[in-house]
Amino acid sequence: MKLTSALAAVVAVLAGATVVSGCASTPSSSSSAPGPLSVWIRGNGDSQKEYQDIFAAFTAKTGIKVTTFATLTDFETKVNAAAAGHNLPDLVVDDASQLGAFRAEGILQQVNRSSITGGDQLTDLAWTSAKGSDGNFYAVPFSAQANILLVNTNWLTKLGLTAPTTWADFVNVAKAFTASDPDGNGKADTYGVAVPGSTSRGYVSWYWSTFLWQAGGDYFHNSGNGKYTETIDSPKAVQAATWFENLFCTNKVVQPGALNDVTTDSNKAFSSGVAGLYFTGPYAYATMDATSIANKYTAVAPPAGPANGQTLAEGTDIYLMAGSQRTSEAQQLAEYMITPTAQTLGMTASPTATIVRLSVNRTVDAATVHKNDPRWQLAQQVYQRQGHYEPDYMPNWPAFRQATSNALNAMLAQCSDPATALHALGGQFTTLLKQQGVLAG
Amino acid sequence: MDVLDVPAATARPVRSRDRVGGRPRRRGRWRGRLSPWLFLAPALIAIGVFKFWPTVWGAYLSFFTVRPYLGNLWIGTANFARVLSDPDLRTALLHTGIDTVATVALSMMVGFGLALLLEGPARHLRILRTAVFLPVVTAMVVVAELWGTLLFPGRYGSVNGLLGDIGLGPFPFLSSAHSALASVILIQVWKSAPYDMLIFLAGLAGIDRDLYEAAAIDGAGAWQRMRTVTIPGLRPITTIVLTLGVIRGLRVFTEIYVLTNGGPAGSTQTAITYAYTAGVTNGDLGYASSIATVMLVITVIVTLLLRWWRGRVEAR
Numbered sequence: 020m021k022l023t024s025a026l027a028a029v030v031a032v033l034a035g036a037t038v039v040s041g042c043a044s045t046p047s048s049s050s051s052a053p054g055p056l057s058v059w060i061r062g063n064g065d066s067q068k069e070y071q072d073i074f075a076a077f078t079a080k081t082g083i084k085v086t087t088f089a090t091l092t093d094f095e096t097k098v099n100a101a102a103a104g105h106n107l108p109d110l111v112v113d114d115a116s117q118l119g120a121f122r123a124e125g126i127l128q129q130v131n132r133s134s135i136t137g138g139d140q141l142t143d144l145a146w147t148s149a150k151g152s153d154g155n156f157y158a159v160p161f162s163a164q165a166n167i168l169l170v171n172t173n174w175l176t177k178l179g180l181t182a183p184t185t186w187a188d189f190v191n192v193a194k195a196f197t198a199s200d201p202d203g204n205g206k207a208d209t210y211g212v213a214v215p216g217s218t219s220r221g222y223v224s225w226y227w228s229t230f231l232w233q234a235g236g237d238y239f240h241n242s243g244n245g246k247y248t249e250t251i252d253s254p255k256a257v258q259a260a261t262w263f264e265n266l267f268c269t270n271k272v273v274q275p276g277a278l279n280d281v282t283t284d285s286n287k288a289f290s291s292g293v294a295g296l297y298f299t300g301p302y303a304y305a306t307m308d309a310t311s312i313a314n315k316y317t318a319v320a321p322p323a324g325p326a327n328g329q330t331l332a333e334g335t336d337i338y339l340m341a342g343s344q345r346t347s348e349a350q351q352l353a354e355y356m357i358t359p360t361a362q363t364l365g366m367t368a369s370p371t372a373t374i375v376r377l378s379v380n381r382t383v384d385a386a387t388v389h390k391n392d393p394r395w396q397l398a399q400q401v402y403q404r405q406g407h408y409e410p411d412y413m414p415n416w417p418a419f420r421q422a423t424s425n426a427l428n429a430m431l432a433q434c435s436d437p438a439t440a441l442h443a444l445g446g447q448f449t450t451l452l453k454q455q456g457v458l459a460g
Numbered sequence: 461m462d463v464l465d466v467p468a469a470t471a472r473p474v475r476s477r478d479r480v481g482g483r484p485r486r487r488g489r490w491r492g493r494l495s496p497w498l499f500l501a502p503a504l505i506a507i508g509v510f511k512f513w514p515t516v517w518g519a520y521l522s523f524f525t526v527r528p529y530l531g532n533l534w535i536g537t538a539n540f541a542r543v544l545s546d547p548d549l550r551t552a553l554l555h556t557g558i559d560t561v562a563t564v565a566l567s568m569m570v571g572f573g574l575a576l577l578l579e580g581p582a583r584h585l586r587i588l589r590t591a592v593f594l595p596v597v598t599a600m601v602v603v604a605e606l607w608g609t610l611l612f613p614g615r616y617g618s619v620n621g622l623l624g625d626i627g628l629g630p631f632p633f634l635s636s637a638h639s640a641l642a643s644v645i646l647i648q649v650w651k652s653a654p655y656d657m658l659i660f661l662a663g664l665a666g667i668d669r670d671l672y673e674a675a676a677i678d679g680a681g682a683w684q685r686m687r688t689v690t691i692p693g694l695r696p697i698t699t700i701v702l703t704l705g706v707i708r709g710l711r712v713f714t715e716i717y718v719l720t721n722g723g724p725a726g727s728t729q730t731a732i733t734y735a736y737t738a739g740v741t742n743g744d745l746g747y748a749s750s751i752a753t754v755m756l757v758i759t760v761i762v763t764l765l766l767r768w769w770r771g772r773v774e775a776r
Binding site for chain 1: 527528529530548608612613614615616630632634635636637640719720721722723724725726727737740741742743744745
């Protein structure tokens with residue numbers, strides 16, 4: 020029996036090895052062959068159609084054909100697999116937050132900002148989402164957005180309140196929404212704030228970063244030469260964490276179960292009238308307008324914190340991948356994707372997907388494109404005046420974001436001392452900075 | 461990880477039946493020896509490609525900082541040193557242990573109870589058995605999403621709504637670090653107890669009816685019949701249920717990933733969710749591989765211990 024099972028294992032492993040090595044030998048040939056540009060997109064079916072509209076217009080103009088592959092599921096894992104086979108696509112369209120990680124993996128080509136045709140039409144803020152920790156550019160920005168605050172207007176009217184403009188207002192409105200039965204059903208079943216507090220993909224840290232910047236804090240101090248020290252346990256950061264914790268522990272104005280919730284859940288909490296205040300991106304307009312909360316909510320600029328009114332900015336970047344045999348065609352496509360024509364197509368081609376949330380091109384006005392919708396005008400103003408990107412330039416920013424999420428989620432679950440929690444997190448940050456080779460001193 | 465152990469759990473009864481009923485066949489010696497392998501080949505190749513090879517490859521990657529494009533960096537046993545010194549992983553392993561022991565014990569008890577209640581050829585029992593078995597054939601992601609909604613920690617939640625009607629709650633369930641692990645365990649029991657029931661039912665069907673009659677004639681009551689006939693008769697089956705349950709428990713992932721992603725405050729973090737976060741969110745595939753490899757070793761050791769124990773029990 021022992022012999023036969025050993026034999027089986029050997030047969031199985033050999034069979035496996037043959038198949039795997041068979042796969043590994045094929046890729047390199049295709050990347051050198053002339054053919055259409057290969058573009059990989061992190062997005063679902065609807066957004067793929069919008070991208071294809073842009074690419075079709077590009078092909079009609081230049082004659083260069085484009086093939087696309089789009090998925091939301093484990094997109095980066097698939098990019099890694101392509102990298103392992105040295106068979107990367109020519110272009111990748113993905114979140115700006117992948118910049119540092121892609122760069123650390125050596126799979127990006129550097130971009131010369133001044134040689135990008137039309138690059139001068141892009142805003143400086145958008146370009147920061149494409150900047151590496153060494154100050155060079157490693158992508159071309161494609162879409163941008165910043166978080167705004169959604170407020171349930173029915174509840175405001177019912178309680179005779181106005182939308183909050185400061186942290187203090189925010190807490191007062193949240194308390195009233197929780198305690199004063201704004202939906203008038205006679206039950207204590209409403210809450211002030213919808214928060215995606217899960218550690219999944221770093222949600223709670225992502226949400227909290229707005230408050231960190233509004234308190235005047237930041238994740239890192241740039242010591243020059245691409246080296247950093249952590250500032251996550253600074254007094255300002257502690258102030259932001261304390262304020263956030265009070266929403267959960269002292270004022271108790273957050274929807275129940277928030278600490279396991281991802282954005283799908285917090286979207287539902289706002290749209291179904293469980294919570295009345297919600298920080299989210301302008302992409303949520305389409306989501307909310309398709310639910311019963313449509314026309315019963317408004318979008319306002321995020322209430323200002325003690326230091327400023329900054330808010331989380333995010334974006335999508337076009338990455339030119341290493342090993343591409345068609346770099347000039349790839350750059351042409353990237354240049355086309357930032358033209359006003361392509362950007363407008365990206366905002367309007369499909370009613371269900373907006374692959375361009377706010378245009379990175381300063382000549383494209385969001386409100387005009389969206390039929391003078393004042394909410395989009397607000398989104399554009401907030402992004403341009405108050406947008407603040409996460410430190411995506413770190414070699415592995417997601418690792419920092421995950422560590423921050425774990426620390427915040429634990430602090431909120433136990434209502435523990437923010438200073439202690441952030442101090443421990445600071446230690447982890449220093450270890451991570453060292454591991455990633457960017458620790459100063 | 462599971463395939464390693466499924467043959468271990470099922471091989472023995474098949475062999476013992478062969479020994480009792482089968483006659484040795486000598487014609488066509490080579491063809492006779494080869495044909496089972498040919499029949500097994502499709503499954504073996506699939507298992508080899510999708511299970512064994514990734515397992516071996518994962519163990520190999522444990523010794524590297526994985527960099528898909530630039531080439532992996534050999535770092536020796538540094539990842540394993542990190543496994544041993546990582547306090548969060550230690551907590552995750554503790555949770556995995558608690559989850560496994562509690563889920564296995566409760567599922568077996570509930571499964572055994574259900575098997576006793578639902579044993580028999582009557583039609584209404586067949587319908588009931590099918591109904592009870594439904595959680596097993598429902599996708600775990602669906603089950604987890606539904607339970608997440610049912611256990612909503614406010615008055616809106618169905619469970620809290622019902623409890624509220626009798627003056628209890630609302631309970632936080634998955635949203636408190638104190639009750640999240642217990643809630644996840646209950647959901648796993650709900651899902652896996654019917655599976656255990658099915659195996660117990662098969663075991664009960666295999667017990668010689670004459671033994672019950674003999675015991676009844678000897679004046680044994682229901683409890684005594686259970687203690688002296690049913691439970692000893694189910695011994696081999698019990699070790700199978702136990703082995704499968706332990707393996708299932710050690711690799712618990714889907715329900716936790718969907719319901720809590722290890723939170724709140726890491727209270728439901730298990731070894732596999734921790735490895736997933738390390739590999740996929742933090743992009744540290746080398747470290748994730750070393751955690752998975754350690755889990756493989758733990759699973760193999762536990763399985764071998766169970767087999768050894770089973771051998772002793774059956775030898776009695």
